[in-house]
Amino acid sequence: MGPRLLLLATLLSGSAHAASAIKLSARTRLDVDHGRGTLILQPAQVEFLGRHELDHAETYLWKEGLDLGVLSVATLVCHGDRFLGYKGFSVRLAGEEGRLELGELLALGTPARLIARTHPWLVAASAAGIEGLCGAEFQEKLASSNFRSLPTEFGRERFTAEYAAGGRFSRETLTLRWDARGTAATTTTRP
Numbered sequence: 001m002g003p004r005l006l007l008l009a010t011l012l013s014g015s016a017h018a019a020s021a022i023k024l025s026a027r028t029r030l031d032v033d034h035g036r037g038t039l040i041l042q043p044a045q046v047e048f049l050g051r052h053e054l055d056h057a058e059t060y061l062w063k064e065g066l067d068l069g070v071l072s073v074a075t076l077v078c079h080g081d082r083f084l085g086y087k088g089f090s091v092r093l094a095g096e097e098g099r100l101e102l103g104e105l106l107a108l109g110t111p112a113r114l115i116a117r118t119h120p121w122l123v124a125a126s127a128a129g130i131e132g133l134c135g136a137e138f139q140e141k142l143a144s145s146n147f148r149s150l151p152t153e154f155g156r157e158r159f160t161a162e163y164a165a166g167g168r169f170s171r172e173t174l175t176l177r178w179d180a181r182g183t184a185a186t187t188t189t190r191p
Contacts, residue, residue, distance in 0.1 A: 020050040022077060024087055024106065027171075032100065039176040043147060044075040044087040054080035058139065059147040061174070062121045066159045069093035071176055074119045077108070078134035085112040088119050093159075093178055147172060 027042040046057035055078070062072040071091040077084045085108030092101040107114050113130055116123045125142055126132035143149055150163040159178045166172035 021048075023047040023049060024075075026087065026089070028089070030100075030102075036179045037100070037177070039071070039091060041071075041073065041089065041174045041176070042171045043073055043089070043174070045171065046075060046077060046087075052079065054078075056134075058134075059172075060122060060142055060145045061147060061150065062119070063145060063154070065121065066155075066161070069159070069178075071159065072119060072121065073174070074115065074122055076122075076133055081132075081135040083112065083130060083133040084108060086115050086119070088115065090118070091176075147174075150174075 024044045024046055026044040027040075029038075029040040031038045043059045044057070048055040057075055057077050059073065059075040062070070065072045069092060071089075073089045075087045077086060085106070088103070088105045088107075090103045093099075103118070105114065105118055115133070116130060122133060122142075123130055126135075126138045128135065128138075132138050139146070147163070148165070152164075153160070153162050155161065159176055161177075162175045164170070164173045164175075
């Protein structure tokens with residue numbers, strides 16, 4: 001697998017009971033050839049150092065974005081129902097020639113409000129806006145977009161995807177294939 005992102009960040013949670021720091025690691029591999037491509041994404045794994053029972057992280061995929069030629073994934077970092085920050089990743093298929101636009105961002109604390117611009121589909125799904133991103137109502141509403149609930153295979157107009165949940169010795173992985181000439185690279189079933 002290609003380069004690996006490993007980051008150690010200090011959280012300013014405002015709570016003496018929250019984790020003092022988090023460790024995030026994510027991997028991405030991209031292969032492109034004449035408008036066809038494969039992206040292998042292992043979304044951010046979050047390890048809370050000095051973990052508190054309320055600390056948790058949830059990863060979501062904007063499945064509807066696949067119809068638009070966009071892969072958008074965000075891992076939310078939470079303390080109970082309080083949103084602390086996120087690690088976002090997006091890929092946009094930008095035209096028939098197979099050009100891609102990639103974006104990645106880690107934001108904790110006040111800068112995490114950028115999520116409204118980088119992943120507006122998440123904020124739009126929350127009745128309470130950014131403040132509601134870690135609440136039970138939001139998690140229930142987006143349950144089918146949570147990585148843990150993704151089907152093994154699913155497809156859209158321009159992208160097809162395979163999801164492997166990972167296990168004791170492997171990480172969860174999303175493999176995305178496309179053909180910029182207008183058809184999906186492989187045939188898969190829809191959810």
